[in-house]
Amino acid sequence: MGSRAAEQRQEARQLAARLSAEGVRNVALTWVDNAGIARVKTVPAERLAAAAERGVGMSPVFDVFTSDDAITASDHLGGPDGDLRLFPDLERVTTLAAQPGWAWAPADRYDQLGLPHPACQRQFARRMTERAAAAGLELRMGFETEWVVTRAPAGHPAATGADEPLDYPCTGPAYGMTRVVELSDYLRDVTEALSVQGIDVLQLHPEYAPGQFEVTTAPGDPVRAADDVVLVRETIRAVSVRHGLRASFAPSVVAGQVGNGCHLHLSLYRDGTSLHRTPDAQWGLAPDASAFLGGILGALPALLALGCPSPASYLRLQPSHWAGVYQCWGVENREAALRLITGAPDDPDGGHAEVKTFDAAANPYLAVGAVIAAGLHGIESATRLPEPQTGDPGVLGVRERARRGIVRLPATLTEAADRLEKSAPLYEAMGEVLHGAVLAVRRAEEAHFAESEDDAIAAATRWRW
Template sequence: MATRAAEQREEARRVAARLEAEAVRNVALTWVDNAGIARVKTIPVARLADTAERGVGMSPVFDVFTSDDAITESDHLGGPDGDLRLFPDLDRVTTLAAQPGWAWAPVDRYDQLGAPHPACQRLFARRMAAQATEAGLDVRMGFETEWVVTRAPDKHGPAAAGADEVLDYPCAGPAYGMTRVVELSDYLRDVTEALTLQGIDVLQLHPEYAPGQFEVTTAPADPVRAADDVVLVRETIRAVSARHGLRASFAPSVVAGQVGNGCHLHLGLYRDGRSLHRDPDAEWGLAPDARAFLGGVLQAMPALLAIGCPSPASYLRLQPSHWAGVYQCWGVENREAALRLITGAPDDPDGGHAEVKTFDAAANPYLAVGAVLAAGLHGITSRTQMPAPQTGDPGTLGVRERARRGIVRLPATLTEAADRLEKSAPLYEAMGKVLHGAVLAVRRAEEAHFAESEAEEIAAATRWRW
């Protein structure tokens, strides 16, 4: 233990020397709470070696923070007692291109005696990734990040708040239109440049459907790195936006009744360097383990909604016929299915994978990747079968036809999703009672807070939280 601590300290000194040579003065240490908010403590670069060896203190109460900064409690967490230590992942220390003088690192959380904190979401994701590796799987994941950009309010003048806020979009071009790229070409160039300088491999960036909405897709990586990447992508977009006098919202519903922001999770399964989505002898190209893994994800989708769609605002976005995947079904290249199988071109190295359509950016990405891995691994051990794929939009079918095809509507409220998570034995077993209980406590508190709110009030209250 002492040898490892000394090695960490020496590595931290090397990292700190690099940062100082790059004129970095402070390091932002982030974790993501169960409401999906990125929380932070910062240290001077000179303190990095000490922090890598001994950590930085923080209260475990953050595991029961809600999106509006209220504090609830679970059977295991809550109140003023206790302390944890934040340890930065030195392999992920990144100089921030849009925040001169700053670097960033995600943290893992341990108790004061060095034991892993049972509610640490990043350690949960790491544990599930290790179980996948033990099962002989190489899982690659990546996120699509959607956001809406508006002009920042005039700091010298009055700004309407809440439901009375008038959003001032900096572009007027049509959905997916080149006009929108022309209008914001400097801004979008700076987003791409900042991400690239930070080691993020950008695959695509384009206008989306809603006013002022854009999407960036990043390259797949191992599950923990993928979750780290989406946190870094989001905060980089936020920083670039601020430097351009703009404001970025990643909320599931920016304006009630409009298309919201998703954060779709893509995943590919490999074994011994071979894609399990490209089996030439298997139906749909899916090898048996890929079919069982995806079957497990699809079977757990109602409970997974409480992980990937964690806010009442999430359910304003989850509407039929909006490409949000609100029915518990899968399809080959079907953007209305909750689970979309992407075939890709035969020579496309990223072709042949699956996409979870339902998730949004209010989700804690570490919980998202960990829970999907847990559901998929349970599918393999239980040899879960996939139903027949669906074509077309289930929302246009009548109730009887959907019932005949076995297509079920996923939970339409956070209450329904939380109820399904509470009853999910595989997710409870994977998460453990402390993390599972904390997530449920936060979901119940969010439900209660917005129980009497109209859609417009929910969207306005959560618009700038993520």
């Protein structure tokens, strides 16, 4: 143990020296709270080795922060007492291309005795990844990130006037090349910054809503995928600032318009072999893959409290908007909450699944960890996938949906939180402390916006993510 600690100290010193030589002066250590906000402590580059050895102090109260920076409490967390230590993941230290002089690292949280903090979401994602590995499963995950870009208000880039009209820097049609032409320098800088930082961009394109774009990045192991989506968002934000623009990843930027999703893609492998392309198997799914997806499908009402954690999320989750608001799955069906993507036979990205309901208000570590937990429960309980659905469930009558066994997913955060509270598999996977902290934050968000109109909810949360 002592030898390994000495090696880590040496590694941290060498890394700090390299960063200083590259002109890096500060390192941002981030974690994502239960409201989906990326919080940060920063250290000078020359202090990185000390941070890696002893951690950086922080209060446990951040686990019960809400999206508007109010503080609630759970049975285990809240108030001014206690201390935790942030430890940067040295393997993920990244020099930031759009923030000269800065580097970034995701952090894990421990108590002062060196024990894992039971509410650390990143370690939860790692535990679930290890649980899958113990069952002989390898998971690869990746996110699609959607955002809306506007011009920053004159004279004050951080202004947040709720009644201020949004000034879109592009006017082209949905998915139109015109938007790319109008913002070609900006989009080039986004992809270049991501590439320099080691993020493999699969595609970038205009989306449906005004000023909306989407970037898809390559899959990786679940913890890395969650790290990557944090880095992607903050890179887009930084590039936007340098272009006099603002980026919003909020689920609903303008009430009544198509919102921002953050779809989660996943694929399963055993001994290096895809379980999504099994010859002669129904839908190409090996039995474990079918049961895993069945577990996710069955847990979706509870998973919404993690993947769609804001009252604003439910402004986005509207039928017939490709958001997946009905608890069903389909083969290449973009209205199904769980979509099976077959791809062409020679497509390396084919043969995986997509959870369409999630958005960028979600803590990505909670999202990947909970999806894995739900899938593993599906295998343990030998869950069977029902028949896939075709077409848009939203255009079917109530009786026809009932005949097909299609039900609406929770339409409010309250309903989703109630389902999470009752989910024994997710409670077991998350543990009492993390599960309780998440529910405390959800209940506080519900209460805060209980009397708010849709426009007020969208305006209040527009720039929080």
